[in-house]
Structures are given as structure tokens and as C-alpha cells.
Amino acid sequence: MSAAVATSEDVDVEDRVFQALADPSRRAIFGSLAAGEAAVKDLTARFDISQPAVSQHLAALKSAGLVSGRRQGRCVYYRIEPRGMKPLVDWIAHYRAFWSERVGRLQRLLSEIDP
Helix, strand or coil, rough: CCCCCHHHHHHHHHHHHHHHHHHHHHHCCCCCCCCCEHHHHHHHCCCCCCCHHHHHHHHHHHHHHEEEEECCCCCEEEEEEEEHHHHHHHHHHHHHHHHHHHHHHHHHHHHHHHC
16 A cells, blocks of 8 residues: 655645534435436425525535535536545545455464464
8 A cells, every 4th residue: 555645735735624524414415316406495394404504514525625506597406526526535445445454363362262
């Protein structure tokens, strides 16, 4: 595994992604958008939260680069931005390699102790 040096900007982006997805309502909204683009009014109808709350959650997701919006008339439609997940995917990949190595060592140790 190569050691990449994380810049301050990389950490800020990771923090925004993790903070945005830390909230259960935002994760639910994000999950709902996985099915496809949706208007704010449609998202509000799917969840037991107010339209201003949905808009605030969408603003947090947008700030993290996880969703984008487009205006069509009086409606704003949101969709997932797949590139926004890259910091999360990279973080998981880094730690997957770390834990795979550790689990492999543990399995070898356990097989030596109890063959």
C-alpha cells in the first residue's frame, strides 16, 4: 500500500462528506436520490420533515459535493454526484487494505494457537 500525503484540502473534503452523511435524515435523502433525480417537493413528501429542513439537508449534501441541483421553473431537482463519493471510496479503500492485512495476521496467529 503506498502512503499518499493528504493535503489540507483533501481532509476538508473528506470531513464535509463524512459530516454530510453522518446525519440519518441526510443519508435517507441521499439514498432516495440513488433511485434518480427528484424535486424538493417530492423529497419532502417522502420524509416526515418540513420542506425547509429538506432544503437544509440538501444544501449540506450539495456543499459536500454529493448532490447537485438544477432549477426548472419553480422546482429545483436534485441528483447524486457520483464524483462526490470519491473521498469516501478512497478512505474506505485505504482502510480496507489496512484491515485485510491485520485480519490475515490474526487468522494466521489463531491457526498457530489452535490448529
